[in-house]
Amino acid sequence: MTENAKTHVILLSCGSFNPITKGHIHMFEKAREYLHKTGRFIVIGGIISPVHDSYGKPGLVPSKHRLTMCQLAVQSSDWIRVDPWECYQQTWQTTCSVLEHHRDLMKRVTGCILSNVNTPSSTPVIGQPQNQAPPVYQNHNNLANKPTAVKLLGKVSESLGKMCCARPSMDRFTFIDENANLGPAMRYEEIELRILLLCGSDLLESFCIPGLWKDSDMEVIVGDFGIVVVPRDGADTERIMNHSSVLRKHTENILMVKDDVNHPMSIVSSTKSRLALQHGDGHVVDYLNQPVIDYILQTQLYITASG
Incomplete structure (x- = not known):
């Protein structure tokens, strides 16, 4: 199967990331490795979307800290980025809304034809393009010049929202936001x-x-988009699938990563990390990247049981 014939995938992970752990990054890496091995997919990017502060989870630190820790955790990655959109909304957003936002964003600013676009969503957007540059998707009457899709490549910049379009032959990617000057x-x-x-x-x-x-x-999540599942802590995913009619109905849209259930990263969690920090447990270095640990110590996050 040629590269252009394969399905190009952007992996989106939603969650508290309170704090982000090595296990979260491990999920992205294992998912990309597995999808590539199937021969049917090319993972061109990963997005980390921390939950809004109003989610109400006990011990959830402010999003400004969680966003910073996520940035520090992926600062050396050339394919995973942190997206602040969910945190910047006025209130908590459902996972479905976050998926729809990124789907509509990709379609709007790149002209992509996404295979899991069914109907437009009512997801709010941050704003309209600030520049009047020619749209990427234009000239509808001339199919020969119609850019039907793009592959998004390049290295993630320091600015969370800056992204660029590039041809599929390039090796790196990043994304574009509503306010980008597309040229x-x-x-x-x-x-x-x-x-x-x-x-x-x-x-x-x-x-x-x-x-x-x-x-x-x-x-919408399972049927329209689809999910990639990385087993954690020896979970019986087959048993889980059999307990949900929606999961059984959309089995073809659920990609189960074949990971080593005994892999040390499969049992790493934010909860264990917070407990290790509170008790001065040296094993915290096994759970968190050093830049994240340094930031936590600097800001004194999670050091007390109250968060």
């Missing part, structure tokens, strides 16, 4: 692009808890 329209080869939710088996299991998720949201 002249460019032509691209047609590719299939999907945004998939990346999660651990604990989130998958939460789909089985009655009343926790709206049925309509689950249908």
Whole structure:
């Protein structure tokens, strides 16, 4: 299968990241490795989207700290970036809304034809383009010049919102936001692009808890987008799948990563990290990247039981 014939994937992970751990980064790496091995996918990017402060989870530190820690955790990555959109909204956003936001954003500013775009969402946007540059998606009457899709490549810049378009042959990627100056329209080869939710088996299991998720949201998340699941702490993912009618219905949209259940990163969690910090446990270096630990010590986050 040629590169352009493969499905190009952006992995999106939502969560508290309170704090972000080595386990979170491990999920991205294992998911990309597995999807590439299938021969059907090319992962062109990863997005970390920390939850809004109003989520109300006990011990959740302010988003300004969680965003900074996430940035520090991925500062050496050339394919994973941190997105602040969810934190910058007026209130908490559902996972479904976050997925729809990024889907609509990619379609609007790049002209991509996303394979999991069904209907436009009502997700609010930050703003309209500040410059009147020619749109990337234009000239609808001339199919020969119609840029049907793009692959997003390049190194993540320090600015959270800055992104750039590039041809599929390039080796690195980044993204574009609503306010980017896109410049002249460019032509691209047609590719299939999907945004998939990346999660651990604990989130998958939460789909089985009655009343926790709206049925309509689950249908959109699993049916319209699809999910990539990395097993955590020896979870029985097959048992979880059998306990949800929505999961059984959309089995083809659920990609289960074949990871070593005994891998040390599969048991790393934010909860264990906070406890280690509170008790001065040296094992915290096994859970968190050093720049994140340094930031936590500098700001005195999580040092007390109250957060």
